[in-house]
Amino acid sequence: MRKVLFTVALLLTACFVSAQVSVVKEAKSLKSKPEEAAKAIEPALTNPETANDPETWKLAGDFQKAIYDEENMKLYLPGGQADTTKLYNSLAKMYDFYLKCDEIEQAKVQSGELKKPKFRKKNADALKTLRLNLVNGGGDAYNKGDYADALKYFGLFVDVVNEPMFADDDELKTDTLNALYACYATLAANMLKDNQAVIKYGNIGKNHKEEGYRALMCLAETYGQKEGGDSAKWLEVIKEGTELFPKQEYFVGNIMDYYIQKGMVDEGLVQINKLLATSETPYYLYVKGILLYEKKQYDDAIATFNKIISNNGDLVAEAYSKIGDCYFxxxxxxxxxxxxxxxxxxxxxxxxxxxxxxxxxxxxxxxxxxxxxxxxxxxxxxxxxxxxxxxxxxxxxxxxxxxxx
Incomplete structure (x- = not known):
């Protein structure tokens, strides 16, 4: 009796596997209709037998690429109306499926089941070619206020650089756009209050020479939170921002407030004098005047505020008010x-x-x-x-x- 039942079980399993294989075959037969093919192959992505075959994921990625290509073509046709949601969703899915294909294929190479990867080069070329289009998807989502999708697309752009298939691609790893779009991933994450993503992408984005201040601001906001914040990290980020982006008033103002609150006015004066030595802006003069005022060096503070007034630029009204404070x-x-x-x-x-x-x-x-x-x-x-x-x-x-x- 047991033998009969076991045989029946084997037959059922074989039928089930056969059914999944036929699903893949059916999907292949529908490749001229990529949307139908994409739906047809979905069950095979979760079945243990077919899901462990890199070709299954390669096909799924190919179908998504075909959907993307169809929608993308509409952008270039006169009067063409592309469904941008479908366009960028398919692009993201293509990335996910090709990367999954590579993961499974490499595992089989490592185990000896495969001698060498079959799909890696073609998949890598496709991902690299279409990578910049992820930025378009991120920008489109961000402008719509869909910060979750913006984070997804910008994040994919940044993360793919560290995928094993690009381990030897120095050009990709040194691409300055990585840090730039990490900044935008950080901004999207900040809008979502996704602290982990802010920290992840912020620490990449801060290295961009022009836009890195945005990432540092988001990091400071995250570390400065009352609940779950990190005051030591906050100070570290603010100091880094002051050094890397001295013209950004956000960092200078925060570090000076910190020095005043901690009674470290002399340290603040040393730092602001360094900044003034490179650029005598009204804001830096105003900060210096405040620090001198805090030290009760009123004559020096008044002289500093008078410099702002004589320049007749920004903060003139504020300078007049602070001179009043020096007497009041x-x-x-x-x-x-x-x-x-x-x-x-x-x-x-x-x-x-x-x-x-x-x-x-x-x-x-x-x-x-x-x-x-x-x-x-x-x-x-x-x-x-x-x-x-x-x-x-x-x-x-x-x-x-x-x-x-």
């Missing part, structure tokens, strides 16, 4: 001291005179900031209100109305 905030220390003194204390009246003197000095700078940027009330609003309260109640009442208090 020292006055606040005296205000706090007076709050602890009796009104009849001689020191009280002496302090009041100092407060008014400092307020008089701050006033025109805040007023100039108001003139230049009337909508940016953070630069002048509450400061002028405090000053007018002390110096001129009529101006105080007028400004209070203007601010809507």
């Amino acid at each position: 905030f020292p006055a606040q220390i005296i205000v706090e001291e007076n709050a602890k003194l009796a009104i009849d204390d001689p020191k009280y009246n002496e302090n009041e005179s100092k407060i008014k003197e400092l307020y008089e000095k701050a006033k025109p700078y805040y007023e100039k900031a108001k003139e230049l940027k009337p909508d940016n009330k953070a630069l002048w609003g509450n400061y002028l209100l405090n000053i007018y309260w002390k110096l001129n109640r009529a101006e105080y009442d007028s400004l209070e109305k203007e601010l809507g208090y």
Whole structure:
């Protein structure tokens, strides 16, 4: 009885395998109709017998390439309307299937089942020829807001360089476009909050000389997250960004904020002076002025902010406001001291005179900031209100109305 059952089982298995082989044959017969052929071969991709045959995956890739070629041709025909979703999906599937074909074929070569690979060269040539079209797919998806597909296409463009079939292809490995499109893969991953992909592609993309700052910004954002972030890595990325892309204010601003928060103002001044030695931009001058202000070196800070004003470029209103701060905030220390003194204390009246003197000095700078940027009330609003309260109640009442208090 057992022997009979075992024989029946063998017969069923043989029939099943035969069925899968016929699926492949059917798909081959439909190669002139690639969409039908692609559907017909699908069961063979999951069956253990046919799925372990590199030819199965080669055929599946060929069908996807044929679908891609048909749609791609429409782009060049007068009035042709290509289905770009189908176009790029087929391209991605072709990549997946050819790479799977190579993986299985190489395993068989390693085991001795095959003497040499049959499909590698042809597959590699096809993948390399169509590689740039993955970029078109990535750009098309990104512009549509489909960041998952954008990541898929840009990621394939970058990842294929490390596939075994291209191990000896130095031209591909040194292609500067790898880092460029890794940047765009990083941007797509960042939009998806896919931290692993940001880190993977960001560390490749950061090496691009022009666009690498984008990858570093995404890395900094990922490492800087409150949950799951890494403060040490964040600082490392910010420092790297400052060194590689000193003209990008994002990195300079972040590193200077860090130095201020940690009380490392001297370190910040050393770094900003190095940057100023190469390019005296309004932003670098502004950062230096802030650092000097933090050190309470008000005269030096004022001189630095005056440089910005004399250049009459960016950050002029902000420079006027910060000069006002150099007088206003020292006055606040005296205000706090007076709050602890009796009104009849001689020191009280002496302090009041100092407060008014400092307020008089701050006033025109805040007023100039108001003139230049009337909508940016953070630069002048509450400061002028405090000053007018002390110096001129009529101006105080007028400004209070203007601010809507």
